[in-house]
Amino acid sequence: MPSGSTALHLVAGGFGGTAGAILTCPLEVVKTRLQSSSLALRPFCLPVVQLQGLNGALIRPGFSSVGVLELLRTILEKEGIRSLFRGLGPNLIGVAPSRAIYFAAYSQAKEKLNTVFVPESKKVHMLSAACAGVTSASLTNPIWLVKTRMQLEARAKSERHSSALQCAMRVYRTEGLRGFYRGITASYAGVSETIIHFVIYEALKQRLREHQPFLAPGLLFSPKSQDFLGLMAAAAVSKTCASCIAYPHEVIRTRLREEGCRYRSFVQTLQLVVREEGPLALYRGLLAQMFRQIPNAAIVMVTYELIIHLATKM
Template sequence: MAAAVADTRAGGGAQWSPAPGAMASASTTSGAPAQASTSRHSIWDSSRMFFAGGTAGAIARTATAPLDRIKLLFQVQNMQGSGTQAGAYTGIFQAAGKILREEGFLALWKGNSVLIIRIFPYSAAQLAANDSYKRLLADEVTHELTVQRRLLAGACAGMTATALTHPLDTVRLRLALPNHPYKGAVDAVRTIVRTEGVAALYKGLIPTLVGVAPYAAINFASYDLAKKTFYHGEKPQNPIANFFMGAGSGTVAATVCYPLDTVRRRMQMKGTVYSSQADAFRTIYAKEGVRGFYRGWLANTLKVTPQNSIRFVAYEAIKAVFGIKKSKTDT
């Protein structure tokens, strides 16, 4: 087909204009690079969001690792196979002093290397997925989200990240215990797989998903709604205000979901005496009462408060440094 046709106009000679087919072809051709550019831009933004989330999580976790280890020891000290005596840890300062005397200063960060290996992809996947799910669930016209959709986005983000990194969390838990038999993270994985099977790396996954879904839902949704109420639109972000809002949302979410976290930790332990999540709830309640579900709660709250705050503020700051364009629904 000819690329152009003659156009004879009054008072002038023949002029040449593109044929309809050529115009369509040109339009298609010009549209393809634009679509490819948009796709590349989206992938580039997602990659940077992933890295920003991972870095923010690593910073926050390292800063609060000592409290995380103390909380963990409180949760499992009454279990067989934990390597600790019942009642060995009675308070935060007592536990910290005992660790310092018996194991040394760096023991407060025992298991942290595995924790960072796990938390980088976990935090990256969770924060980036939350923003992505919210963009997907937002109203096409107003770009607004209902409370229910914010909760759904947070729950899905938490479960996505957890499913990807649960084996690393199991290894980290084993390495955090005193007198563990492993030489390091790699040896722990090999030993667990050889002696207990691959499935042992996924012990406690179901209660973990059950626990993390409401936690992530409440945490993300309450933080977003607090910011929406505080800023009333396009006001400049205040990192200090965001820090306190992150502290509040994390504390509320952690308190509501803490019993599920205790059950999860105990089911991940080697030699666990529980046959199911329901059995764990019944046994803990029968032997230890309601307090058994909240062992280590104070240490956890003292950890979650700054950790959640640091993670949110760092994530937003790193995204700004990377020049990631902020969507209306983004955290």
């Protein structure tokens, strides 16, 4: 991504994030439900069956057996189609500034680091992505906490759901200001996903540039369909790799953002989930995440690149 006006990167990142959030919201709701604890899922999911293990202890199967389509159908039947867009308000409020902050921080950090390290090296991309991820997570965590609480609120069609403001006020009354930053340690751990994503994306993008020798090194791709299909493919591949490697932090973050005090810290939550539900529980909702994140990443990155390209040509 080219260095340039911070405002331009803010606008481009904001538009890209907004487009991706709207189109993939239902899958995010399903993913969040799958990531949450069984207590949060039990009221509107399949019946919980208890089995007796070899040592006589009761074993409660986790919800990893609940498929994406199965949960999607259950939400539609029990809660209605509007529940698939729970949290969209905070998402739209937060995604634009979050992506805008992220892309602006990434661009600025990369511009500065290019003067310190070898320009456009992997070290520059990794450090820039880390700076951008920490900055964005720190400033927007309260919005994402409210969004997660809303997405986990399972109520029947006839019952009224809480609004974003009501949810935020409840968090403030019961947990104080600190409650809005629950899960931020997991978000910081998730910076590793961002680093992997951008390093692979930049490498793939560079390879695409090498196959277009008629373009000057400092220019973006020409506005041909194959160029943007290439960018979408690069974004999808890089995000898939990053999500698979760093996915457990998403499950831990969702658990930390749940109401109650059962999950207290990153390490404690990690140990508790593995001990009670097994290591595979750290990958609950991965399929829904792939369905959501791959098109979302492609939409975000291509929208961002398109806006930057059009702005530089004006």
